[in-house]
Amino acid sequence: MTTQSPTSSSTRLSAIGLVAAVYLLLATHVCSAAYYGKLIGKLSELHHGVSGEVYAVDGRTLFIKDFTYDGEAPTAYFYVGTSKSPNGNGIRLRDEHGSTETLKRYRRKSITLTLPDGKSLGNIKWFSVWCDEFAVNFGDVRIPRGFDYPKPQKLASLSGVHAVSSEPIVAVDAQTLLIPGFSYDGEAPDAKFWVGAGPSPSPQGVRVPDENGSTRPLRRYDRKTIVLTLPGDLTIHQIGHFGVWCEAFTVDFGHIQIPQALNVPPSLKMLGVSPQSKLNCEVLEDRLAFEVRWAVAGDSIVAQLVGKLADGQYMAFGLSANPERSLMVGGDVAVAWVDKQTLQGYAVDYFLDAKSQCSGGRGSCPDERILENTNSIRLLNAALVDGYSIVTYQRPLKSSDELDLQILTNGSQAIIWAIGPLNERQEVSFHSNYLKTDRFIDFGRPPVWNCPVPDHEHTQLLVDSDDKATTQQALTTRPPQQPNTPATPAPASQSDAWVIPPIQCDEPEDGVLYAQMGPTGGKHGYPAITGHVGWGISWYINGLLIPEINVVRGKKYTFVVEGGENPDTPARYHPFYITDDPVGGYQHKTPEEKAKVRIFAGAQRQRGVYRPTGVGRLCNWVPDENQPLADEFSSFGAYQRTLTLKCDTGEPGFVEWTPDENTPDTVYYQCFTHRYLGWKINVHDSCDVAEAAASESHAVYVDPHNQRAPVDLDSSASIRESSKIIRDQ
Secondary structure (H helix, E strand, O other), rough: OOOOOOOHHHHOOOOOOOHHHHHHOOOOOOOOOOOOOHHHHHOOOOOOOOEEEEEEEEEOEEEEEEEEEOOOOOOOOEEEEOOOOOOOOOOOOOOOOOOOOOOOOEEEEEEEEOOOOOOOOOOOOEEEEOOOOOOOOEEEEEOOOOOOOOOOOOOOOEEOOOOOOOOOOOOEEEHHHHEEEEEEEOOOEEEEEEEOOOOOOOOOEEEEEEOOOOOOOOEEEEEEEEEEEEEOOOOOOHOOOOEEOOOOOOOOEEEEEOOOOOOOOOHHHHHOOHHHHOOOOEEEOOOOOOOEEEEOOEEEEEEEEEEEEEOOOEEEEEOOOOOOOOOOOOOOEEEEEEEOOOOOOEEEEEOOOOEEEEEOOOEEEEHHHHHOOOOOOOEEEEEOOOOEEHHHHHHHEOOOOOOOOOOOOOOEEEEEEEEEEEOOOOOOOOOOEEOOOOOOOOOHHHHHEEOOOOOOOEEEEEEEEOOOOEEEEOOOOOOOOOOOOOOOOOOOOOOOOOOOOOOOOOOOOOOOOEEEEOOOOHHOHHHHHHHOOOOOEEEEEEEOOOOOEEEOOOOEEEEEEEEOOOOHHHHHHHEEEEEEEEEHHEEEEEEEEHHOOEEEEEEEEEEEEEEEEOOOEEEEEEEEEOOOOHHHOOOEEEEHOOOOEEEEOOOEEEEEOOOOOOOOOEEEEEOOEEEEOOOEEEOOOOHHHHHHHHOOOOOOOOOOOOOOOOHHHOOOOOOOOOOEEOOOO
């Protein structure tokens, strides 16, 4: 492993987490290449060639497209005001660089301006290019009364299978989605965040990188708040839905519809502004690569602390009680750390009553040890990267309670910081490193990055499913995709597969077979039998997990189908069909793929398009939660005894099929809407080829609609019953 100095490693860390957190609160958002926000109007062209179009990016941000001014007036400035018409009593704005110097020449330049604290497009009446010396308006635009400027919009909540859920999603801007309280059990092999045109997901959608910029399959989430950025130049105005989609198996785990014409801000990127240029960064202690990054937006601040901490250490940063001197006692700080064993992050609001450890509410104490409900710090994200602890948090600018100090945005104030060990209560003890001089920060300054710049502009650090850092090429600039070719999961191990007895072509005598859904059976089940990774469910035929079915040409077989009948709930809708395709999922194949496969039963061609007919109520074989997991059973028979058949109300469907001389020797029973749920059907000219195997299967039969198997399994001799269980040897 290559050794690096703290500074160089910290340099590469500067592309991580805060950008996403700042998008949450700072963003000006994207809708398409030509979207700048909501048009207010064109500047009146009065003097000195002033012209341009003025857009509202959000409540406090203006974007001027193609701004032109000849630069020849002595004292021209940007102004806003609350009077009826422009005059010198308005408020002067900083230019796009944060400068208050007189305006220079502009030629069709696009610029972004920010209104001062306390002002918004809801309480100003005009924007102007104003000359102080001669009290002349060079050009202005009026703000209509009640102007509806772009703002984040609350959408619906996620709810679906695999425990997918969330609180209402927020479209922060045209390229940024905030998903509060997101949960997903992480058990599917190829789940991705997904968007696309139309009201519901399909394989023609677009992968959305996760909160760390990765498009690898999603890991488990438990009520985590995450921020996602749409890839490339894709905007929320170009999509009709957002959700979680299992790409390899074409399964919708849950989605929401995106309303049209959302009045949200454009993104920083679409305004030509690098997100990093909107962040501040200061090095607090170079030897430990201790940095603070921050961004002010509205009435709160998002801050990120980065430091090379030893195991069991904390880092603290905050405000001195005296704005003109850096004093620890009386300070208001955030104490942050990452537990190196659990990788859990912490950010806690502290009041420094004294330099001692907290005891009885005195000393350096968490606010809530002194007064209930006073923790003003909200943890946004945390990571441990190459030994560097990275904690991102949010807090209000103003004091939320008597233990907080106000963060000023109109001038510098003294700050304090410290690094030290946590005690046995996971609270601060006396610091080992601390600020020994006076230090000041202007939190409301125009953004300045006074920290090392990333070594590689397009490289970012990502956190994988185990929360260990890996470095890989950034994927956030991936252009909108053409329709995706569904991913094929890696082959699964076929060792230790359960022995599932085949269904012979003369059983049952009447050729009636039951097709229902059930679990894949862990590592001994579907993946080991087929060599394909499953997504959690598969077909059960006569109570058996994906048995090979033997049929004879010329005999009619009837499949009683209980795989779901409501297409509005795709994860519970599994039309049964028979095909020569070993993959299945005909509905989501491309026209070229459809042309290469044949369907023998379970679908009818209508106007050149196949429609599934093998639909009926949903019946699921459900495991007993009090029993061990499938992996712990040595045989399917033992596992099957833990399953209970549960059926929705409604009627089953029926698929009738008579194989003939044109039927291939091997076909497959599959799900019309999902991939990799079924298995083989062996087609014979006569039943003789399968007779020998039947005596070796040790199989008996039970009714699939009976909640319990008979006590004496040997007593059920009739092969007319529609489920069977392997009897333990």
